[in-house]
Structure formats: structure tokens, C-alpha cells
Amino acid sequence: MRPALLAAAAVLAAVLPAPAVQPDGTRDLFNGKDLTGFRNVNCAPGTFFVKDGEIVTTGNPTGFLATDKHYENFELDFDWMHVEKKNMANSGLFVWGDPLPAVGTPYTRGIEVQVLINFAPKDGWATSHGDIFSIWGAKCTPDRVHPVNPKMERCLPSENRVKGGGEWNHYKVIANDGAIKLHVNGKEVSGVSKSSPRKGYLAFESEGAECHFKNVKIKELPSTNPKADEVAKVWEGHVSLFTGLDLTGWKTEAGAWKAGGGVLRATGKAPLTSEKQFGACELIFDWKVSAKVDAVAVPVKVGGPTPIMVSLPAGAKGGGWHRQTIRREAGPVGPIVFPPMAGLELMNVFVKELK
Template sequence: MSTVHSIRWMAFTALLAALLASGLSASGNNSADPTGNSQEEEGFVPLFNGQNLQGWVNVNCHPDTFYVKNGEIITTGQPTGFLRTERMYENFILEVEWMHVNKKEIANSGIFVWGDPLPAVGTPYTRGIEVQVLINYPKVDWATNHGDVFAIHGAKCVPDRPHPRGYMRCLPSEERVKGGGEWNHYRIIAKDGAIKLHVNGKEVSGVSQCVPRKGYLALESEGAECHFKNIRIKELPSSQPKAEEVAQSWQGHVSIFNGLTLEGWKAEAGTWKTSGGRLVAQGNAPLASGKEYGPCELLFDWRLPAAAKQRQWQIDVAGNKTTLSVPATGKPDAWRREILRSSAAGLIIFHPIPGLEIMNVFLRPLDK
């Protein structure tokens, strides 16, 4: 073989070897991420096992609100509430894929970062930082469909770009979210009180100086069916947050109202109804738990109609009767949180006035 042919042959074989190596690499990574995020990045562990909700806690929703099917966590969107992790996280990289099914109607959900274990007063949402999961919302100046990051219900943050209305909310730099029926990829980098959101492979939003900056992670149910899959997390070293920078820890409270029905409660027909995740009294008839509870602590939120003339009502917690009143200078329709204890055993009975609303009903057993 001539010298020229030899050089050409060597170049050809080198090129062929490179092409073969590239092809093998691509075919060997069936989970290649079209967003450009490496699926082989070290240190990630699944946050969802693809089979059941082990490691997750249904905080304030119906048992059927969140379920697993075909390797996905699916929320029906009813009632509004959240599914949180069993433990807190501080610094991490979280990756998740999500898809709304609505093609035209507004579809809302979210991912809560650094949240409390229970809802904030008078709302089904936790205090924390929300990463918006939203499509088909009308174009406005204060919110978008493309990855807003913002503080909710008492949490604090500073957006990377000033909000047009001064809100603690970062609007994304560009529109990258796909519509209903299509999967989106979020990469959430949370470190030292700052959050950076990558939407389908590019950073678009961020906040800093967050409080809390350590807490629970959660998926939100808010009116529309939403699917989540391939949820994984890589924890980063702690920066030792101060006590006031850490979310509340779970104290053992579990929900005894599913937000949708009167299941687990007893009342005369037509005297109570559920509406918007609340128990609503239609008159003066009592509402009683369907079973007795031993020594316990009951936590719940309540309010009266704005025009209520009567400003007090009673509750019986396992034999311990208490009268609850609106302060003389207080507004009847402002939400209030009560925490009542009983060392006895018995039913929980609400003795209302018409229009009383109750939500976020949680119970914690006490040692005898």
C-alpha cells in the first residue's frame, strides 16, 4: 500500500471508530434528557420510587387526591392541598418532570420548597417558597405560565429581578413551558436560601434570602389534574441555618377531615356541607366525629360570617367543652387557629352558629 493510501486508510479508520463510539454512547443511554441535563450526574437519588407514595405524606387532602399510576404521581386537583416529603431538606438539586392534561382550561399546581408540615392559618397551602406549575393562565403583568418563583403565606424572599408590582415573586426571563399534554422538566437548585429554576434546560427564575431556607418539599393539588414523574434529588452540604430560618417540624398531627366530604363525621341531613375544603354549618345543629378519640390535641381554623351578630360558639373535645369567641375588636370573618387539648376520651363535637366555617382539622394523640 502506498504512503498516501496508508494515511487515508488510517484517517478513515479513526473516523469510523469515533462514529461507532458516539453511536454506542448514545444508544447506551436510553434515558438521555432532551433538555440537556445529564441523567448520569452523580449523587442523585429517587425522591419517588415509581410504585407508591412511600416517603410522602398526604397532609390535608382526600385519600384519593394523590395516587400512583404508570410510574407517575397524579393529583386530581380536588381538594386544594399538598403532598409533602416525610423529612426536611436544606440545600439540594431537585429534578422533576410534570404535565398538565388540560389543553385549553387553566391548569394550576406547584412545587413547594422549604415548607411547613401543616397548612398556614386559613389556607390549604403551606408557608414556603412556591415554584409555579401553571398553564393556560391569561396574560397579566404580575404572573406567568412559565416558571414563577415566589413566597407564600408568611415566607419571605427577594426576587432576582424586581417584580412590576413589588411582589416577592420572580417572573421568568423567557417563556419555555410547554402546553397541556406535554412533559416539562424542572431543575430546582436550592442552596443557602437561594433558589434557581431551570425550565426545560435553561435557567429562567430565581429568588434569594429565603425564610425559611430549610423545610419540607411538597407537590400541590389545586383544581386540575397534574402528573409528576422522574422525581430525584441530590443533597448538598449544609450551611447550618439559624433556628428562625428553619420550617416548623412535624409534631404528629394528622388530618381528620378530607376536604371533600363529611366522611368520618355525623350530622343531621342538610345541616352541614363541605365547600372549598371547608366544613360549613347551615344552622345550629352539631357536627360530631364518627368515632371517639382518647387524650388528644385538636388543631383547627375557624371563622364566622362577616355580618354575624352572635360572636361565640362551643366545641366539645373528648369531653372538654370550650367556648370560642371573636374578640371585641376582631373581625368575625378573620380566620383564627385554635389548639385545644383533652386528657379524657370522647367525641369531637362542633356546636355552631349558622355560617360557621372550619378547615385544617388536625388531631395529635397525647400520651396518657
């Protein structure tokens, strides 16, 4: 090619955007600029953000940033780095997860690929360099029997290839037909199979430590036709009303409610009232009361002035988490109001406005 043509081609290459999908089918899952394609499920607005072409999580509160769409079979590549150099630093990738957290926890049901450093339990039940395991009701079969508990659905890596704090690590996650293989810095070290679900959301985890992610790319593979019960739930539009950190978005008297660690606790004599008003809506929340309580009715107002009584399931006692769904098809507009009942705790408060 003539020099002039070469120069023109170089100019065009510099100004034209790169192809959205590479010839082999690989595409960027993260655009390097913002969180388009992802949904902050249950964290404060500032828990996940983009800086210098990286997704950053502060680690506080615990929760997850999920993709907008389901994925089934794929090859996922990404780089990650914890900034902590001495103490344990935790995060993770959730594979095939549900759109909302499991009951009484900030985590989704799914398969977790561990993103952890500086952790070495004395009994050897886990490592900090590439474990894969089922969480919160998901199922899988480890490629190797767990050395401490043969029934544990957790595959420990064959070798330690993870670099420490302040250094970048590369993960390749190959997921196909319910099997997951993890490559750490260029070599396969762990895997599971027979997973359920085996189609769902992907998510980066926030869990107590600042962690950075970049160069997130995915190549989708052909479907292997999962059964209906092997597919995670689909997001129906519910959004979180609780930051997990504080009472932002809520009104109450000083000292009447405390927030932190992903939980709201009634500690006074005033109700907890949402700042936003709702008409027709569906409210989902997890709640529990003291273990000393065998029967209780919690009056919750959802938009209208008349409270809806929420009771423990038949045969259940206090001390455990329960998920409640209240659907209000029509009626006057008003706030969501939780009563100041002694010992009442709430988490995973989500609402969907109905058309």
C-alpha cells in the same frame, strides 16, 4: 471480557436493584410504586395516587403532598405534565414549607415554584412558565424586579420554555443557602434569594387540575447552617380529619352542614360529630364567623362531655380566620363535636392523639 462472562453480567444487571444512591449523591425521592416518603397533608385520600410510575393529583381539593423530612440545600429534578390542553391548569412545588397549612388557607407557608399552563393575565403580573414567589408569610428577594409591582416577591421567568397540556416538562430546582434557581427544560429562567424559611418540607400541590409527576430525584447539598428562625416547623403528628370534599368521617343530620372547597359550613341545627372517638389529644382547627359578629363563644367538645369555649382573640372581629388549638391531656373517650352555630365555618381540622 469473555462472552459467557458478559452474558452473566447482563443477567445480574437485570435482576439486581439499582443503587439507592448514585455516585454523585442523587437518589430517587419518589420510588415509582407508592407514596412512601410523602404525607398527604390536607387532601382526600384519593387526591394523590400513583399510577404507571407517576404521582398523579386530581387537583381536588386544593392542598399538598409533603415529604416526610426537611430539606435544606439540594438539587431536585422532576418531570411534570398537565393533561388539560385549552383551559388554565394549575399546580406547583412548595419549597421549605411548614407541615400544616397556613391559617385560613389550604397552602403552606414557603416558596412556590409555579407549575402552570394556559394562563396569561392581561396586566403581566404572572406567567405560566416558571414563576417563583413567596407565599403565606415566607419571604424572598426575586432575581429581577417585578415589572408590575416592584415590591412583589415574585420572579417572572426570562423566557417561555414550558410545553403545553399533554406534554412533559422537566424542572431542575437548585436550592442553596436561601437561593432557588429554576431550570425549565434545560435552561435557567428564574430565581430568588434571601428566602425565609430556607429549610423545610418539599411538597407537590393540588390546585384544581389533574397533574402528573415522575422521575423525581434529589441530591442533597452541604448545609449552610440556617438560623432557628429560618427553619420551617416540624411535623408533630397531626393528621387531617377533613377530606376537603365531603363529610366522610363525620356524622350530622341531613342539611345541617355543608362541605366543599376545603371548608365546613354550619347550615342547620345539628352538631357536627366525628365518627372516631378520642381520649387525650390535641385538636387544631381554623374557624371564622360572620363579619357582623364582634364577640362570640363557640362551644367545642373534644372527647369529653364538657365543651371548651372558643372565643375571638381580643380586639378581633368576625369575618377573618383564626387558628385554635385545644389540648386535652386526659379524661373520658368521646368524639369531637362542633356546634351548629349560624355562620360558623371551619377548615384545616387536624388532631394528634397523645400517649
